[in-house]
Amino acid sequence: MKSIIFRTVAPFLTGLMMLFSIFVLLRGHNEPGGGFIGGLIAVSALAIYGIAHGVVTVRRAIYFHPMAIAGAGLFAATVAGLVSLFARVPFMTGLWIYPSVLGVEVPLSTVMLFDTGVYLVVVGAISSIALSLEEGGGA
Amino acid sequence: MAVSTSAPVDLSAALVLTPTSAAEWLVVLPVAWCLAVGALLMMLRRWAILQPVIALAALAVLVLIDVALLDHVARNGPTTMVMGRWLPPFGIAFTVDLTGALFALMAAAVAFAAGIFSLADINESGRRYGFYPLLMLLMAGVSGAFLTGDIFNLYVWFEVLLISSFGLLVLGSEREQIDGTVKYGFLNLVATTLFLVATGFLYAVFGTLNMADIARKADELRAGAPLMTLVGLYVLAFGMKAAAFPVNFWLPASYHTPRVVVSALFAGLLTKVGIYALIRVTVMLFPVEREELSFVLALIGALTMMVGVLGALAQTDFRRILGYLVVSGIGSMVAGIAIGGPGGIGGAIFYALHSMLVMTGLYFASGIAMRLGADSSISTLAGLYRKHVGFAALTLMLCFAVSGLPPFSGFWPKVMLVKAALDIGAWWLAAALLLVGFFTMIATGRLFLLAYWRESTRPDAGGTTRLPAKTFGPLAALTLLALALGVYPEPLLAMIQNAAAGLAEPSAYLNSVFPAGGPQ
Numbered sequence: 001m002k003s004i005i006f007r008t009v010a011p012f013l014t015g016l017m018m019l020f021s022i023f024v025l026l027r028g029h030n031e032p033g034g035g036f037i038g039g040l041i042a043v044s045a046l047a048i049y050g051i052a053h054g055v056v057t058v059r060r061a062i063y064f065h066p067m068a069i070a071g072a073g074l075f076a077a078t079v080a081g082l083v084s085l086f087a088r089v090p091f092m093t094g095l096w097i098y099p100s101v102l103g104v105e106v107p108l109s110t111v112m113l114f115d116t117g118v119y120l121v122v123v124g125a126i127s128s129i130a131l132s133l134e135e136g137g138g139a
Numbered sequence: 140m141a142v143s144t145s146a147p148v149d150l151s152a153a154l155v156l157t158p159t160s161a162a163e164w165l166v167v168l169p170v171a172w173c174l175a176v177g178a179l180l181m182m183l184r185r186w187a188i189l190q191p192v193i194a195l196a197a198l199a200v201l202v203l204i205d206v207a208l209l210d211h212v213a214r215n216g217p218t219t220m221v222m223g224r225w226l227p228p229f230g231i232a233f234t235v236d237l238t239g240a241l242f243a244l245m246a247a248a249v250a251f252a253a254g255i256f257s258l259a260d261i262n263e264s265g266r267r268y269g270f271y272p273l274l275m276l277l278m279a280g281v282s283g284a285f286l287t288g289d290i291f292n293l294y295v296w297f298e299v300l301l302i303s304s305f306g307l308l309v310l311g312s313e314r315e316q317i318d319g320t321v322k323y324g325f326l327n328l329v330a331t332t333l334f335l336v337a338t339g340f341l342y343a344v345f346g347t348l349n350m351a352d353i354a355r356k357a358d359e360l361r362a363g364a365p366l367m368t369l370v371g372l373y374v375l376a377f378g379m380k381a382a383a384f385p386v387n388f389w390l391p392a393s394y395h396t397p398r399v400v401v402s403a404l405f406a407g408l409l410t411k412v413g414i415y416a417l418i419r420v421t422v423m424l425f426p427v428e429r430e431e432l433s434f435v436l437a438l439i440g441a442l443t444m445m446v447g448v449l450g451a452l453a454q455t456d457f458r459r460i461l462g463y464l465v466v467s468g469i470g471s472m473v474a475g476i477a478i479g480g481p482g483g484i485g486g487a488i489f490y491a492l493h494s495m496l497v498m499t500g501l502y503f504a505s506g507i508a509m510r511l512g513a514d515s516s517i518s519t520l521a522g523l524y525r526k527h528v529g530f531a532a533l534t535l536m537l538c539f540a541v542s543g544l545p546p547f548s549g550f551w552p553k554v555m556l557v558k559a560a561l562d563i564g565a566w567w568l569a570a571a572l573l574l575v576g577f578f579t580m581i582a583t584g585r586l587f588l589l590a591y592w593r594e595s596t597r598p599d600a601g602g603t604t605r606l607p608a609k610t611f612g613p614l615a616a617l618t619l620l621a622l623a624l625g626v627y628p629e630p631l632l633a634m635i636q637n638a639a640a641g642l643a644e645p646s647a648y649l650n651s652v653f654p655a656g657g658p659q
Contacts, residue, residue: 067181067269068184071179071180071182071184073178075179078174082175083170090221091164091167091233092222093222093224094221109655
């Protein structure tokens with residue numbers, strides 16, 4: 001797109017939205033939010049960047065192919081379910097650990113891994129569609 | 140109308156506290172394994188060389204998992220695992236009985252054969268397009284549908300396999316393929332929507348989606364709830380998926396366009412998922428309604444058989460003929476469901492397992508024939524017998540098997556179905572089954588006579604050719620398996636009779652989900 005204001009603002013906006021998407025992902029465990037909506041926000045960020053600077057730049061910026069990102073997400077989600085095999089509880093049971101990092105207790109769980117997986121699947125799948133559509137538009 | 144919830148529910152009973160055994164993990168492992176490997180292959184999409192290696196190894200492991208699962212279920216009866224440590228009906232249950240385990244094992248075996256065949260059929264671009272990840276995800280959907288014990292979860296697995304099948308259908312992006320995919324996609328979406336509508340309706344009536352819970356609540360609700368409508372909707376939705384008359388037209392219109400291995404997989408697996416779901420819902424959940432609908436089902440079955448086989452007689456394209464034969468086989472299975480009882484249901488299950496093997500084998504044969512003869516129409520294909528005698532012999536065996544001649548796997552289910560039909564006095568259905576067998580023989584005989592026996596008039600016909608092991612091997616394996624099941628059916632037959640009995644009298648299934656009565 002030609003607008004210089006948009007082209008200047010887009011990188012900052014993209015970075016901000018990316019941060020916000022991760023915030024929404026992590027917040028989602030106890031409050032509204034989560035992997036799906038976080039992923040959608042991240043894709044919107046990528047789409048904005050794509051409109052401003054072209055699809056090639058976005059593809060270079062995310063480094064991995066979108067489908068590979070989606071695959072990684074699906075893999076993470078499946079592994080999150082399989083962890084409970086070792087705890088002798090049924091598939092997909094939520095398991096928690098509370099490691100202490102720099103004196104702060106950080107609750108980590110398979111649920112969070114699953115949600116991160118969802119986030120990545122959404123980012124991968126939707127950005128794959130969005131980028132193909134933007135490419136087709138002759139931008 | 141919903142189940143009364145006035146009694147206080149003890150929610151603490153919903154948390155499972157006993158540790159799960161390794162055997163219970165077999166229940167979810169087929170699905171989790173396919174999903175994980177599919178995801179891994181998606182990440183490795185650049186390494187096109189590695190893809191088939193990983194996928195084949197994974198499919199071999201899947202077969203082993205399913206063998207272990209079948210063995211476990213045959214010894215210990217239905218097994219349940221509920222996701223996330225919740226007790227049913229709150230958690231999503233995976234419940235495997237003999238029927239599900241048998242279908243899952245046969246599906247895995249067929250997929251493994253297709254995996255080997257794909258080495259010759261899927262080229263570099265197909266690999267880059269993601270054939271192998273889609274194959275694994277398709278198997279995740281198919282296995283999930285066979286193993287789940289929750290009706291909404293069944294819908295989810297239908298979606299998973301449907302989405303993967305769209306991807307497989309358009310592999311290659313030719314104009315004809317896109318045309319076939321649109322027809323396939325549209326009708327399947329309608330069927331899926333109906334399935335979802337029916338499931339929403341069912342939830343409104345029953346207040347539960349767990350199949351075991353539905354089965355035990357159906358009796359008390361039968362007087363006041365419109366269960367007949369519900370079952371009618373399910374029959375229509377699954378009938379569409381299974382390509383039963385009069386909603387069968389999408390199958391012959393789309394199955395001849397994709398790559399051979401894809402149509403072989405679809406013919407082997409997808410319609411049988413519809414039949415499986417139909418058996419599960421009508422026989423296990425709503426047996427009274429199935430009894431009521433039996434005449435309609437019998438009529439649908441007979442018409443599907445007839446339409447299928449007459450279509451096969453009218454076609455000249457090799458794969459289109461096979462597409463109509465798939466439809467015709469579906470008719471026999473629906474007839475079995477209509478007849479009911481151990482003979483009818485057992486016959487339907489046996490027929491489905493046999494059809495998975497034989498139809499996949501025949502599609503493999505069509506692929507090899509098209510490569511040998513460089514043509515797909517049987518009016519111009521000729522002289523295949525001279526080119527490769529062994530291949531012609533295998534195809535002939537498969538043709539006998541699909542027509543229901545001894546000593547092949549198609550014979551026993553046909554015997555069971557005809558006997559069961561005569562036992563309940565449905566002589567016209569028995570006559571239709573026999574007549575269709577006869578017509579199938581004519582259709583496949585015509586195919587064999589024209590494409591294989593007829594001397595080729597082309598100058599470049601040449602002498603015998605050799606076939607690579609990766610196409611000939613899977614064909615031979617499936618044919619020999621069909622022969623083995625025909626010659627020595629006793630172990631399978633015993634299991635199928637147990638499976639049918641377990642569906643008709645699902646107390647073991649219910650006990651597995653709700654041990655000793657369970658909550659409520």
